[in-house]
Amino acid sequence: MAQGGSAIRGSRVGAGPMGELDHGIRARRVTVSYWDSLGNETVRHYSADVPEEDIPDVIDAPMSGLPAGRDKNNPPSPLTNTPYKTHLAYVQERRTEEEAERILADALERLRARRGGAATK
Structure with a gap:
Protein backbone atom coordinates (compact mmCIF):
# COMPACT_ATOMS: atom_id res chain seq x y z
CA MET A 1 0.00 0.00 0.00
CA ALA A 2 1.34 3.43 -0.89
CA GLN A 3 2.17 5.78 1.92
CA GLY A 4 1.03 9.38 1.93
CA GLY A 5 3.62 12.01 1.10
CA SER A 6 4.84 14.32 -1.57
CA ALA A 7 4.42 13.05 -5.10
CA ILE A 8 7.28 15.25 -6.28
CA ARG A 9 9.91 14.06 -3.86
CA GLY A 10 13.32 15.72 -4.26
CA SER A 11 12.13 18.75 -6.22
CA ARG A 12 11.86 22.33 -5.06
CA VAL A 13 8.58 24.13 -5.18
CA GLY A 14 8.68 27.78 -6.14
CA ALA A 15 10.88 29.97 -8.24
CA GLY A 16 14.62 30.00 -7.69
CA PRO A 17 17.58 31.78 -9.22
CA MET A 18 17.91 31.26 -12.97
CA GLY A 19 20.48 31.95 -15.63
CA GLU A 20 23.55 34.02 -14.83
CA LEU A 21 22.51 34.57 -11.25
CA ASP A 22 22.47 30.82 -10.71
CA HIS A 23 25.60 29.89 -12.69
CA GLY A 24 27.64 33.07 -12.51
CA ILE A 25 28.56 35.51 -15.25
CA ARG A 26 29.95 33.86 -18.37
CA ALA A 27 33.38 34.90 -19.58
CA ARG A 28 33.73 36.34 -23.05
CA ARG A 29 34.83 33.67 -25.47
CA VAL A 30 35.76 33.04 -29.07
CA THR A 31 34.27 30.15 -31.04
CA VAL A 32 36.59 28.40 -33.52
CA SER A 33 35.46 25.70 -35.97
CA TYR A 34 37.78 22.93 -37.16
CA TRP A 35 37.18 20.45 -40.01
CA ASP A 36 38.79 17.08 -40.67
CA SER A 37 39.27 15.38 -44.04
CA LEU A 38 35.93 13.55 -43.68
CA GLY A 39 34.07 16.87 -43.41
CA ASN A 40 33.28 16.59 -39.70
CA GLU A 41 33.12 19.91 -37.88
CA THR A 42 34.47 20.29 -34.35
CA VAL A 43 33.76 23.49 -32.42
CA ARG A 44 36.11 24.70 -29.70
CA HIS A 45 35.59 27.69 -27.42
CA TYR A 46 38.52 29.77 -26.21
CA SER A 47 38.73 32.75 -23.91
CA ALA A 48 38.45 36.08 -25.71
CA ASP A 49 41.54 37.19 -23.79
CA VAL A 50 43.75 34.56 -25.46
CA PRO A 51 45.88 35.98 -28.30
CA GLU A 52 45.11 34.65 -31.78
CA GLU A 53 48.56 33.04 -32.12
CA ASP A 54 47.92 30.93 -29.00
CA ILE A 55 44.83 29.28 -30.50
CA PRO A 56 45.91 26.06 -32.25
CA ASP A 57 45.63 25.80 -36.03
CA VAL A 58 45.30 22.00 -35.95
CA ILE A 59 43.63 19.75 -33.37
CA ASP A 60 42.73 16.05 -33.22
CA ALA A 61 39.07 15.61 -34.15
CA PRO A 62 37.36 13.66 -31.34
CA MET A 63 34.91 11.86 -33.64
CA SER A 64 37.40 10.54 -36.20
CA GLY A 65 40.81 10.91 -34.55
CA LEU A 66 42.05 12.69 -37.69
CA PRO A 67 43.80 16.04 -37.65
CA ALA A 68 41.35 18.93 -38.08
CA GLY A 69 42.18 22.44 -39.28
CA ARG A 70 40.43 25.79 -39.51
CA ASP A 71 40.15 25.84 -43.33
CA LYS A 72 37.01 23.93 -44.34
CA ASN A 73 38.06 23.64 -47.99
CA ASN A 74 41.62 22.46 -47.24
CA PRO A 75 41.59 20.24 -44.14
CA PRO A 76 44.91 18.69 -43.06
CA SER A 77 45.72 15.34 -44.61
CA PRO A 78 45.63 12.25 -42.38
CA LEU A 79 48.94 11.20 -40.87
CA THR A 80 50.65 8.20 -42.43
CA ASN A 81 51.50 5.44 -40.01
CA THR A 82 54.95 3.96 -40.36
CA PRO A 83 54.99 0.22 -39.80
CA TYR A 84 56.60 -1.23 -36.71
CA LYS A 85 60.29 -2.00 -37.21
CA THR A 86 61.67 -5.28 -35.97
Missing part, protein backbone atom coordinates in the same frame (compact mmCIF):
# COMPACT_ATOMS: atom_id res chain seq x y z
CA HIS A 87 65.01 -5.65 -34.24
CA LEU A 88 66.43 -7.10 -37.45
CA ALA A 89 65.37 -4.01 -39.41
CA TYR A 90 67.24 -1.75 -36.98
CA VAL A 91 70.34 -3.97 -37.15
CA GLN A 92 70.23 -3.92 -40.96
CA GLU A 93 70.18 -0.11 -40.87
CA ARG A 94 73.35 -0.02 -38.75
CA ARG A 95 75.38 -2.86 -40.31
CA THR A 96 76.40 -3.73 -43.85
CA GLU A 97 76.21 -7.31 -45.08
CA GLU A 98 80.00 -7.72 -44.82
CA GLU A 99 80.07 -6.41 -41.23
CA ALA A 100 77.28 -8.79 -40.26
CA GLU A 101 79.10 -11.79 -41.77
CA ARG A 102 82.36 -10.83 -40.02
CA ILE A 103 80.61 -10.41 -36.63
CA LEU A 104 78.82 -13.74 -37.06
CA ALA A 105 82.05 -15.51 -38.00
CA ASP A 106 83.83 -14.05 -34.94
CA ALA A 107 80.97 -15.09 -32.64
CA LEU A 108 80.90 -18.63 -34.06
CA GLU A 109 84.68 -18.90 -33.71
CA ARG A 110 84.52 -17.88 -30.03
CA LEU A 111 81.64 -20.31 -29.42
CA ARG A 112 83.52 -23.21 -31.04
CA ALA A 113 86.65 -22.39 -29.05
CA ARG A 114 84.68 -22.29 -25.80
CA ARG A 115 82.92 -25.58 -26.53
CA GLY A 116 86.11 -27.23 -27.68
CA GLY A 117 87.87 -26.07 -24.53
CA ALA A 118 85.00 -27.28 -22.33
CA ALA A 119 84.92 -30.72 -23.99
CA THR A 120 88.63 -31.40 -23.35
CA LYS A 121 88.48 -30.72 -19.60
